[in-house]
Amino acid sequence: MALVAAVAASHAPNILLEPGEEWEEFMRLHYRMAPGAASSKPSLEAQQKLRREAEKAFGVLRSHLEAAKPDVLIVVANDQFVNFFFNNIPTFFITLADEVEGQFTRHRFHYRNHKELGRAILEAGLKKGIDFAFGERVELQHTQVVPLHFLLPEPKIPILPVYVNTWVDPLPTPERCYVVGKLIREVADGEKERIAILATGGLSHFPGSPRIGEIDAEFDHQLLEILREGKGRTLADYSLEQLQQAGDSEFLNWMVVLGAVGDAKAQATYYMPDQVATGWGFAHWTL
Amino acid sequence: MEALMSSYELNRFLFDLKMNPAALKGAVADLEGAMSPYGLGDEEKKALREGDPRRLRQLGAHGMLALYILRLHSEFQSNIYWQQK
Helix, strand or coil: CEEEEEEEECCCHHHCCCCCHHHHHHHHHHHHHCHHHHHHCCCHHHHHHHHHHHHHHHHHHHHHHHHCCCCEEEEEECCCCCCCECCECCCEEEECCCEEEEEECCEEEEEEECHHHHHHHHHHHHHCCCCCEEECCCEECHHHHHHHHHHCCCCCCCEEEEEECCCCCCCCCHHHHHHHHHHHHHHHHCCCCEEEEEEECCCCCCCCCCCCCCCCHHHHHHHHHHHHCCCHHHHCCCCHHHHHHCCCCCHHHHHHHHHHHCCCCEEEEEEEECCCCCEEEEEEEEC | CHHHHHCHHHHHHHHHHHHCHHHHHHHHHCHHHHHCCCCCCHHHHHHHHHCCHHHHHHCCCCHHHHHHHHHHCCCCCCCHHHHEC
16 A cells, blocks of 8 residues: 555653652652753643643544554654663664563553564665664563554554664764665555554653753754655755754654655644653654 | 773663663672672772762763662662663
8 A cells, every 4th residue: 555644753751651749750760860950840730731732742643643544553763772782783673573562660562563564674675775683572662652652552553663773872864764764665655555654752852961951942843843844855964963962863763754754744743842851742744 | 982892891780780680689689799790890880889870871881771770779769760661
């Protein structure tokens, strides 16, 4: 059939934590790394407002996804030292498992994995000079399950986790991620099934770095405007350093989706900085 | 490359605290014994004993692994953070 829907969403853990006790407990740890961020921590009311706005954005994305009636959801995300460590870091990785599962606090996730689509992308890449790493066992983590909790809470369709290294230097370039997305689109358009794609992560945040707690909201707004204008292709010319400087390394996951949607305009974008760590961003495209 | 290689063992120790329940249990019970099989330098061991994630990051630990030393800290042992990855 074709690629029928594309969405992108932040995966920040605090999106899925309950405002109040859970959020505060989690953040106590965060503040040990980023004492400065504690001074701007949101009140309970502000946490609840953030949660409501995120749920609203996820609701729009979910309606959009469901209306497209996909048979499979490709999930482009980064590993954060769950499946990969310094002994072996793949730049791009395709999951060839039968099933995938993971846990986030009391939430458990279990999906079939569409390994046939994974294999098709892998083989297409090998013919075109993109040599994905691949493997048959992965554990899902917050980078996938936070958005999936809102977008695909029941495992009605299989997913296909695709990993991009946005986490351990050296990272791939925005252009390379865009090219990977174009390849996925070519494969998707040659398949009989209806395929949707989700990119997760971002927007601006500095996890684990001395700048943890900063959010470059201005840069994030620029990115989202470019998406609404359908000029994602121009972001492939950005240097990796431009993204990193703004805390947008995980936007590399979004670059894959931009390669897949080409010049389509994002139909809507949503943005809410959480005040303490991350600019939560959301977008969806009609194809 | 030098810096990356020299902090490998430190990152490995922290990664094991994150991903290997037996390693975590061992470190909670006996940090000195748990550290001994790893090729850690004196400064790294000192920072692990002190449990300061920001100091570990300065020594070359990835910032998001450095955090896992707080699993040994009584204030944080049952923190909800560890119930997700």
